[in-house]
Amino acid sequence: MRPALRALLGTAHQGSPLPAGDRPEAEERLALRVPALARRYRALLERRSPWDTAWESLAEHFLPTRFRTDDSPDDRPLLNRSLVDATGILAMRTLAAGLQGGMTSPARPWFRLALDDPELSRSHAGQRYLDEVEARMRVVLQRCNFYNAMHTIYAELGTFGTAFVFELADLRHGFRFVPLCAGQYVLDTDAARRVDTVFHRMHMSLRQMVQSFGLEALPENLRLAARRTPDQRHAVIHAVLPRTERRPRLAGQCHMPWASVYWLEGREGQVVPLKESGFLGFPGFGPRWDVAANDVYGRSPAMDALPDCRMLQQMGITTLKAIHKAVDPPMSVHAGLRSVGLDLTPGGINFVDSLPGQNQPVATPLLQVKPDLAQARSAMEAVQQQIRAGLYNDLFRLILEGRSKVTASEIAAREEEKLLLIGPVLERLHDELLIPLIDRTFRLMLALDMLPPCPPELSGRHLK
Numbered sequence: 001m002r003p004a005l006r007a008l009l010g011t012a013h014q015g016s017p018l019p020a021g022d023r024p025e026a027e028e029r030l031a032l033r034v035p036a037l038a039r040r041y042r043a044l045l046e047r048r049s050p051w052d053t054a055w056e057s058l059a060e061h062f063l064p065t066r067f068r069t070d071d072s073p074d075d076r077p078l079l080n081r082s083l084v085d086a087t088g089i090l091a092m093r094t095l096a097a098g099l100q101g102g103m104t105s106p107a108r109p110w111f112r113l114a115l116d117d118p119e120l121s122r123s124h125a126g127q128r129y130l131d132e133v134e135a136r137m138r139v140v141l142q143r144c145n146f147y148n149a150m151h152t153i154y155a156e157l158g159t160f161g162t163a164f165v166f167e168l169a170d171l172r173h174g175f176r177f178v179p180l181c182a183g184q185y186v187l188d189t190d191a192a193r194r195v196d197t198v199f200h201r202m203h204m205s206l207r208q209m210v211q212s213f214g215l216e217a218l219p220e221n222l223r224l225a226a227r228r229t230p231d232q233r234h235a236v237i238h239a240v241l242p243r244t245e246r247r248p249r250l251a252g253q254c255h256m257p258w259a260s261v262y263w264l265e266g267r268e269g270q271v272v273p274l275k276e277s278g279f280l281g282f283p284g285f286g287p288r289w290d291v292a293a294n295d296v297y298g299r300s301p302a303m304d305a306l307p308d309c310r311m312l313q314q315m316g317i318t319t320l321k322a323i324h325k326a327v328d329p330p331m332s333v334h335a336g337l338r339s340v341g342l343d344l345t346p347g348g349i350n351f352v353d354s355l356p357g358q359n360q361p362v363a364t365p366l367l368q369v370k371p372d373l374a375q376a377r378s379a380m381e382a383v384q385q386q387i388r389a390g391l392y393n394d395l396f397r398l399i400l401e402g403r404s405k406v407t408a409s410e411i412a413a414r415e416e417e418k419l420l421l422i423g424p425v426l427e428r429l430h431d432e433l434l435i436p437l438i439d440r441t442f443r444l445m446l447a448l449d450m451l452p453p454c455p456p457e458l459s460g461r462h463l464k
Contacts, residue, residue, distance in 0.1 A: 044186035096155035098396025149177035161300030195286030287433040305390035322371035
């Protein structure tokens with residue numbers, strides 16, 4: 001495989017090892033670089049720490065399965081037992097489905113290609129080439145996990161305000177998208193406030209590490225363990241960032257513009273270098289819902305709806321307590337029956353002697369609770385509707401709110417008015433997600449020889 005193609009595909013392709021003459025130099029350079037990267041990773045973790053508390057609370061109410069802490073990613077409870085109302089989770093599901101249906105629907109063409117020269121783009125040869133490229137790109141995206149990954153990304157954007165996904169490709173497995181869980185990665189931005197650095201912490205089994213890096217890359221104790229207990233898991237850090245020190249004229253992945261470095265986290269802060277490679281372009285996308293000032297991580301609509309969601313949980317708990325007290329109230333029982341042990345379950349039968357001077361029932365309710373369930377339900381429905389509105393559910397539900405005679409022009413005007421609320425977010429997603437995604441997909445397909453021959457008159461032109 002050509003070095004440039006291997007670098008474009010990057011770590012998704014397990015290519016040939018380094019030449020024997022370059023291997024000692026590369027290993028020495030990697031051993032010196034990894035400790036500095038580990039220190040930067042810890043500094044970025046410290047800067048992200050205030051967001052972790054917010055993300056954990058958001059995940060509990062809106063997206064329970066997509067938050068992982070760095071300390072215990074594998075033993076997190078599968079179910080959230082503290083919730084009594086799932087309105088936030090269902091509303092987030094609607095938001096994610098609505099964004100996918102409106103922006104990257106698999107049922108319709110959602111992108112078009114053009115040239116920087118409009119006249120040339122309208123020529124017969126140019127239009128035929130662009131149409132063929134579009135068709136092939138759609139086939140590639142349909143055959144891989146692109147649409148599943150986008151649904152995950154939209155849900156994370158709506159919940160945490162930040163998401164990240166890798167786009168990788170190789171000759172054996174084709175294209176694949178790898179969305180990362182919130183809490184398992186840290187980001188950094190360049191001077192233009194665009195995401196250009198990601199550190200991803202993951203747990204890999206020894207068998208996976210041998211497949212990915214080779215047995216020689218592991219320390220001696222792990223080589224022995226890989227043969228005995230291949231399912232033993234260890235923490236591995238993957239860093240992708242701009243390579244500041246490189247020699248552009250030299251071929252090879254270690255001299256590409258973007259560095260890809262793996263290392264193993266050992267005990268007491270020790271690091272073990274595993275692999276260094278590179279990319280010609282940044283292989284991932286880190287869209288944000290909205291960014292304030294110089295923040296690296298974005299803010300989400302779920303942050304605005306979180307107080308309502310917390311209030312709804314408390315209202316649900318209080319209403320359930322009132323119902324329980326009304327249906328099964330605490331009882332007042334005569335002290336003389338203490339040794340008898342009354343059975344107050346439905347259908348229970350108790351045989352007791354009559355008490356002297358007893359003119360009242362043996363057991364009576366201590367409290368008479370008659371909750372106004374209609375008023376409580378009405379108050380909860382108001383909060384539920386406010387949560388749905390905060391997550392833009394009304395933008396994606398094709399319901400005419402009980403109106404039967406509505407013209408098509410009125411529907412179009414109402415939908416256009418609603419979309420004004422989410423317009424700035426769509427522009428940011430275009431800039432940080434969709435346009436870079438189409439550009440990288442085109443470059444990968446071109447490197448893999450998956451595109452038709454380019455007409456001579458289009459050579460050197462830029463696609464839009």
